[in-house]
Amino acid sequence: xxxxxxxxxxxxxxxxxxxxxxxxxxxxxxxxxxxxxxxxxxxxxxxxxxxxxxxxxxxxxxxxxxxxxxxxxxxxxxxxxxxxxxxxxxxxxxxxxxxxxxxxxxxxxxxxxxxxxxxxxxxxxxxxxxxxxxxxxxxxxxxxxxxxxxxxxxxxxxxxxxxxxxxxxxxxxxxxxxxxxxxxxxxxxxxxxxxxxxxxxxxxxxxxxxxxxxxxxxxxxxxxxxxxx
Amino acid sequence: xxxxxxxxxxxxxxxxxxxxxxxxxxxxxxxxxxxxxxxxxxxxxxxxxxxxxxxxxxxxxxxxxxxxxxxxxxxxxxxxxxxxxxxxxxxxxxxxxxxxxxxxxxxxxxxxxxxxxxxxxxxxxxxxxxxxxxxxxxxxxxxxxxxxxxxxxxxxxxxxxxxxxxxxxxxxxxxxxxxxxxxxxxxxxxxxxxxxxxxxxxxxxxxxxxxxxxxxxxxxxxxxxxxxx
DNA sequence: TCAAAAGTGTTGAACATACACCCATGT
DNA sequence: ACATGGGTGTATGTTCAACACTTTTGA
Numbered sequence: 001x002x003x004x005x006x007x008x009x010x011x012x013x014x015x016x017x018x019x020x021x022x023x024x025x026x027x028x029x030x031x032x033x034x035x036x037x038x039x040x041x042x043x044x045x046x047x048x049x050x051x052x053x054x055x056x057x058x059x060x061x062x063x064x065x066x067x068x069x070x071x072x073x074x075x076x077x078x079x080x081x082x083x084x085x086x087x088x089x090x091x092x093x094x095x096x097x098x099x100x101x102x103x104x105x106x107x108x109x110x111x112x113x114x115x116x117x118x119x120x121x122x123x124x125x126x127x128x129x130x131x132x133x134x135x136x137x138x139x140x141x142x143x144x145x146x147x148x149x150x151x152x153x154x155x156x157x158x159x160x161x162x163x164x165x166x167x168x169x170x171x172x173x174x175x176x177x178x179x180x181x182x183x184x185x186x187x188x189x190x191x192x193x194x195x196x197x198x199x200x201x202x203x204x205x206x207x208x209x210x211x212x213x214x215x216x217x218x219x220x221x222x223x224x225x226x227x228x229x
Numbered sequence: 230x231x232x233x234x235x236x237x238x239x240x241x242x243x244x245x246x247x248x249x250x251x252x253x254x255x256x257x258x259x260x261x262x263x264x265x266x267x268x269x270x271x272x273x274x275x276x277x278x279x280x281x282x283x284x285x286x287x288x289x290x291x292x293x294x295x296x297x298x299x300x301x302x303x304x305x306x307x308x309x310x311x312x313x314x315x316x317x318x319x320x321x322x323x324x325x326x327x328x329x330x331x332x333x334x335x336x337x338x339x340x341x342x343x344x345x346x347x348x349x350x351x352x353x354x355x356x357x358x359x360x361x362x363x364x365x366x367x368x369x370x371x372x373x374x375x376x377x378x379x380x381x382x383x384x385x386x387x388x389x390x391x392x393x394x395x396x397x398x399x400x401x402x403x404x405x406x407x408x409x410x411x412x413x414x415x416x417x418x419x420x421x422x423x424x425x426x427x428x429x430x431x432x433x434x435x436x437x438x439x440x441x442x443x444x445x446x447x448x449x450x451x452x453x454x455x456x457x458x
Numbered sequence: 459t460c461a462a463a464a465g466t467g468t469t470g471a472a473c474a475t476a477c478a479c480c481c482a483t484g485t
Numbered sequence: 486a487c488a489t490g491g492g493t494g495t496a497t498g499t500t501c502a503a504c505a506c507t508t509t510t511g512a
Contacts, residue, residue: 007236205490434463
């Protein structure tokens, strides 16, 4: 290689977002060790010697959520490497963004014992390291991606009603959308969602069609704007 | 820290894109040393011990383009860390995307002596490491960003005509746009571009107004679609 | 006078917003 | 019966695509 190349530790940090009780929530842990002991932080861990980055992210994701296999959306968010960001030394953090349906609270006994879902608004000023910046970038990314990709389904369970999907947009963007126009837009966009042929009354009122995320690629996704309509 | 944490080398790789002679081009170097000696690669280098990631990217950018201070757009693209991607050992590459106006070819004498602008279509199958993947991701990113951000100006010189700006979209997307509708859309969007008060005839024909990139943030950027209009 | 490029006007189609209205269920 | 949410119809306004047409230069 070259002379005296600096060697650094590489970590993955996870921003796992979900919508619960009409609030955008992130999974955070309570740090059991120094530094920042007792403070909240994003889940994460170090990348092993022969491990790919996404592989490390999926491993941590499984450990933190208690799920053997994570079904949902996972994407790389960005890499944070300011020299002073970790008091233990030079640590490069590759952040990943995961979007999950409303998972049960992680159970005790696993590594995730100290993990909990917290509304993102309650996290301001409480996170260790530069994790507040990472979280903020993650929320920006999620908001932006809803606008021009059919990603909202990643926040939903296997099958969902149009109203449940709409609530995802409303919570993430913090706006109210017209239920009727939203319904039309989503169902009339080829490949966005596909009906599953069943109905549910779990939202109350008249039974609603159940849908799942569209299987085929959406050729020209509609621009979902956080407007009023 | 912890026991036996793997330490890795961290590099930055640069995808520097520009539009020259109606072609989308990237700056590539010819590797002078092993591995992949003689082959083309993206410019890049290792991150120093006390250096931030973007700082390293800007340093390399200056060295490769021969510019003291790079004026243009620079953003983090993604991080590539597959265990086998560098035959010398575990190297994590943080890729950055730079968009530049049509710069002069880097001069000999600098580190950039071996650097040259190459149309991206000519690069298929010629790049070292996983740089073809990185380049492909960079082009995808640039294409997507033109659609929903006012970023095209980063490809232009200080002042430019609407037709020159349009040619950026046409080259990056590989489509023809209607000059008249494009003109209307761009000039009627508040903050997208601002007139500089001068005219030029460098494109031939009737003199065109010169513009510069809008100073204020564009509140609601228009969706520029690679359609026909 | 002609070619070339800038820029404006106009028109029909597509789409978005707002909202009236009906449907199907639980209580 | 009535409240609740699902879903359709429709009017109005805005934006978009297409293109006719005028303006201003260089050759």
